[in-house]
Amino acid sequence: MKDWMNPERLNRLKGSAILLALSAAVGAIAGVLTAVFGHGVLAMTEVREAYPLLMVLLPAGGALICLVYRRWGEECRRGMGLVFDAVEGRRKDVPTRLIPLAVGATWIGHLLGASVGREGVAVQISTAAASLLTPGLDNPRNKRSLLMAGVAAGFAGLFRTPLAAVFFALELFHTGVMEYESLLPALVAALTASAVSGALGVNPPVSGLSAAVPAFTVETIIGLVVLGIAAGLAGHLFVALLHGLHHRLEQWLPNPYLRIVLVGTLVALFGLVTGGRYNGLSEEITAIALAGGQLYAWDWLAKLCLTAVCLAAGFQGGEVAPLFTVGAALGAVLAGPLGLPVELAAAMAYAAVFSAGTNTFAAAILVGLELFGGQYFACLFLVCTVAYACNGSHSIYPQCPLNYGEEKH
Structure with missing residues (x-):
């Protein structure tokens, strides 16, 4: 007492x-x-x-x-x-x-x-x-x-x-x-x-998944591991491109007005030619992927590059929603060659590219569980583990290792 x-x-x-x-x-x-x-x-x-x-x-x-x-x-x-x-x-x-x-x-x-x-x-x-x-x-x-x-x-x-x-x-x-x-x-x-x-009416970005949970056969495990590697490399590519373009554009176009106007012009022209497919959130791409629909093989790369260019030029927004789209599109494209259901591969890569791009592990698995369901835990854990490992501790954010020699505040 x-x-x-x-x-x-x-x-x-x-x-x-x-x-x-x-x-x-x-x-x-x-x-x-x-x-x-x-x-x-x-x-x-x-x-x-x-x-x-x-x-x-x-x-x-x-x-x-x-x-x-x-x-x-x-x-x-x-x-x-x-x-x-x-x-x-x-x-x-x-x-x-x-x-x-x-x-x-x-x-x-x-x-x-x-x-x-x-x-x-x-x-x-x-x-x-x-x-x-x-x-x-x-x-x-x-x-x-x-x-x-x-x-x-x-x-x-x-x-x-x-x-x-x-x-x-x-x-x-x-x-x-x-x-x-x-x-x-x-x-x-x-x-x-x-x-x-x-x-106040906000809904999750996606709701549920209809794909059956696959049996963990050797073929399935290999497919999920390869998917995780691809997701990790895609996340790493986004990080490298975002930081690299930011540095290069500041060197090549030091005037911020000229930089953002020039990039805005190129992005607008690209959007008009492609029907705005990769502009904004591109949620239609995500929806098609998670429904098992057909996408262009380059959808994930086009979205990745366009987002990196826009953010590096000075447009404001975020990176996570584009990472979700990149992951879903990448998973849908790789599903066939890997022998995985399209919806499943899209959902797993949706979380895994987020993991690799942000250098977070538990958060990515939980995103998948909360959006798609707990029955996919084993698949999410495997794919996100591989993607996180392949990322090499790079992040879109200015993370740094914790210095254990100094007292935390």
């Missing part, structure tokens, strides 16, 4: 209770923000698909995005870099002005046909919201946990996969390290955000 009444222990319990309450608040705010943002992205997509000639305005839209960021939020262009800096204590917070800037820029991109995703912005705006509540915490470790809860809330609110969101936040910041200290706050925030966004 005396131990429970110890002032130091009582202070820790009080701090934990405040942290969990604030995590729930972050989840509620993130649920609203991601619902508004997600519905806006889908609305912009519908308008562009109804009026495809809007893509001719993509260069002008890119110039507008560049102008707004340079005038009102130059540092906000760093996006996920700000989230990493805030979580790692290199800066105080994620600036609140990032919320309207990132949301508006992403909506413009989707309206006019940039090949970008959405989860990066969802995570950023949710972490910015979490930053507003960190003054309520005295312990730096609790502040860090609240920001990580913001990451989980943003992912969960947008994709409605709260368990995957929790482990995405825990795995995100350090290569090969799971930061369990923030498990409970992330779980509270993710469950709350998913519930709130769901109540």
Whole structure:
């Protein structure tokens, strides 16, 4: 009894209770923000698909995005870099002005046909919201946990996969390290955000899978292993291309306006020629793949390259949704040669390319389980393990190994 009444222990319990309450608040705010943002992205997509000639305005839209960021939020262009800096204590917070800037820029991109995703912005705006509540915490470790809860809330609110969101936040910041200290706050925030966004009409990106679970024969195992290798290499290719293009475009076209206008022009022309197949979210490709339909053999590569070019040029959005599309298309194309059902291969690669591109393991498996069903656990585990191993610890995010010689904050 005396131990429970110890002032130091009582202070820790009080701090934990405040942290969990604030995590729930972050989840509620993130649920609203991601619902508004997600519905806006889908609305912009519908308008562009109804009026495809809007893509001719993509260069002008890119110039507008560049102008707004340079005038009102130059540092906000760093996006996920700000989230990493805030979580790692290199800066105080994620600036609140990032919320309207990132949301508006992403909506413009989707309206006019940039090949970008959405989860990066969802995570950023949710972490910015979490930053507003960190003054309520005295312990730096609790502040860090609240920001990580913001990451989980943003992912969960947008994709409605709260368990995957929790482990995405825990795995995100350090290569090969799971930061369990923030498990409970992330779980509270993710469950709350998913519930709130769901109540506001947000649905998971895909729903269920009709493919039968295959028997684990030698042929099936070999097919799944090869699929995992291909997914890992595709994820690694995306990471290398994204970072390489970002560096090269800055060298070749140092003027940011010229850079984004030129790329916007090329992407718009490509979109008009291909009927907008690879512009925006390209969810139709994912839907066809998961339904067992026929795709072009190059669909996955075209989507991968176009997304890397758009993001490297300065268009705002995310990388995860395009990784899902790349994976589904790649799996559908490889299903036949590997002797796997098209729907199954598409779903497994959907999760595995995400694993390789983000350098996360548990989060990718849980994405597959929450979207497609627990009966595919063995297949998901095998394919994601191989893809994660083949990636070589590279990531679209600025991850770094945890320095065990220094005390964690």
